[in-house]
Amino acid sequence: MVQIFVNANYDFVGKRRWFYIASLAAVALSLLSIALHRGLNYGIDFTGGSLIQVRYDRPVTVADVRKGLDELRLGSAVIQQFGDAQEYLIRLSGSEQRTEEISGRIVDALSRGAGTKVEIRRMEFVGPQVGRDLQFQALYAVLAGMAGILIYVAIRFDFRGGVISIAALAHDVIVTLGAISITNREMSLPLLAALLTIVGYSINDTIVVFDRIRESRGRGLRKGQTLADLVNGAINQTLSRTVLTSFTVFLTASVLYLFGGEVLHDFAFALVIGVLTGTYSSVAAATLVMDWELWSRKRTPARARLAVKGEEVAAKKS
């Protein structure tokens, strides 16, 4: 029988300071990168503009593409190789009027410029109004997704669990956005879909650990066992689950990244990062549960402490 982490007994709780430092550093790095890039690099879905994906009959260079475009005098066009050297993305931020006009002539101009046949494979135009609407809606969607999860976890566990889960989710989303920013990827609609999927999926491991913590607490602390031992035990007992479930999704997301084609590339990248950070953050979130507990006990005045449930009184004695 193949097994991993059978009698895992890592001291996650003892090393939790390192988790917090690593998480804070990752979040800080992500925010820094986004700040240095002057915000996220929004694609035309959000800013408006035009995008033309062309495929030449034989490999050409960016200069060849540029030569064809210059003939149309489009101003600032960004040309980017897309996959192999036969396929290119052309981005135009110009006004809609111009792109309407050029679309008929672009095939001729491009094939003249490179001296080979060219085919338009995809053309997208998003008006500025639509883009603005989407930017607002995208933010709303991610926040609504997190609010939905918060409500569910708060009902299912308690408010504290909900807040910690959301902190873990926000961490995952920020780190994923940071990875997108550092690798100079563009924020697009499919990427937003990936972010929301991460929001829905990465909470799963957290729920598994939280469930186990609660199950263990229901049994009460054994003699000589501290709250730290209990949380540590819960993380270790569910470690194989956490890692295995994430592994299968990591596997499929990696397949998408490697074989899904250029269109899905960024989408799959975000998923891979999101699954990795989601797995990690579920462990860190569990240790946060304990810290919150200890912190709130310290703050509970002696009188109120009498009202605390018997289970916790028992924990105090041990």
Next chain:
Amino acid sequence: MRKHLPLRIGIVAAVILASIWYLYPPRKTINLGLDLQGGIHLVLGVDVDKALEAQVERGGDTVRAELEKKGIGVSSIERRSPTELVVQLASPQSWNDAQSVFRDQSGFEMKEADQAAGRVVLALRPKEAATLRDLAVRQGLETIRNRVDQFGVAEPSIQQQGENRILVQLPGVQDPERAKALIGKTALLEFKLVDERADPEAAVRGSTPVPPDDEILYQRRLDKDSGAERRIPFVVGKKALLTGRDLATARDSIDQNTRAPYVSVEFNAAGAKAFADLTEANVGKRLAIVLDGNVHSAPVIRERIPSGRAQITGGFTTQEATDLAIVLRAGALPAPVKVLEERTVGPSLGADSIRRGLYSTLTAALAVVVFMLLYYRLSGLIADVALVLNLVILMAAMAGFHATLTLPGIAGVVLTIGMAVDTNILIFERIREELRAGKTVRAAIDAGFGRAFRTVIDTHVTVLVSAAILYQFGTGPVKGFAVSLAIGILASLFTAVFFTRLVFDLIYMGPRRVEAVSI
């Protein structure tokens, strides 16, 4: 736990049969999105204010006519905003007589009445304006549907989106420019008399003023050799004597002598009468045929034309003539539209995406299947069968709900493969743990399914929440992702819990003693 065994076997069999039923034949049942089969996705914004302006200006004409009929002088009627008219009487003395006219205008209300100055503002009532806006969008949608139907597109989708947007999806269309021109053209056809007294060149230069009831319109002529565009000015009467509304039909033809394509139009009964009267009264003058503000041709009226037929010529290509006939038959848009968003995918990219999507799905499935088999042996095999069943149900459900499969949708399927086995991993890990704790095989299986169930529900709910929000928010392709993710997750609840449990019960919970479980 071998309760209701025949019933449970029956349910699984029924689900499998239903899935096969919905899936057969596969090419016809799964609806491919525009990004997979190629086509055009257009979001059009209807300029509803233009529809209001037209209505308000017609109202102005009525007010002027009614006032003049009563012998009340009008010095000016001007539109101040899309919904407001400023009426200035020639003298304040006629104020009282004019009141009945102002009050009788349905849909308008009086504002800023100034008796001393003889001035009043007639404003479209907000409710009326809202109705007109709504009507403009709905009529626009109908007109576009008409045009698309005549253009001949298989399974087009034309829907209202939000308050004043129209979403048009045309799968499989090869020529986006032509489709766009056909859909987006306002196609307001007007017949206007050329004012022969005015000198168009002088009017353009500004050396002579344009007569008050006239306007300058241009004829665009493309020089075939240089490709340059010439604009020929015409001074024509502002009032349209006949419009596209008066047409019965339009047809494209080719001139026998010159081989030049043209469009022949036929007026309806009232239009034919008006056309006969108009031509009789204006023999020797030119009649400008104006389409969307551009003069197409301005033939000289030689005699009364009683037949109610006219020809629109003007340097068309055959395709342009065909398309013009289509838009004239379908009628003008009540308000101009503007392309707000356009996404065109060529058929070759779509085919590429399908190939890559299929390849990714198979690779991902293979990787997960092998992993589960290696890690959980016989139990892994059961989970693998459940996974295949999951994919079959997913595809069948998409066919059954007429959901559209997009490229992100395929990504959703691939992700589902990874998430669907998660449920079995949770259950199997729990069973292993129970076995380690010293439970018997049967007790461990019971505990595994029982205890993991709650967690399984949790994980499904959270992903469903995300998918629901994505569906709410997303446009075409992203919606496809949300749909396949949601269906896949729901299917996994059935296969990973219900189906695997059944198989476990059949293998391990029988009358035989079971010593070990392959997990």
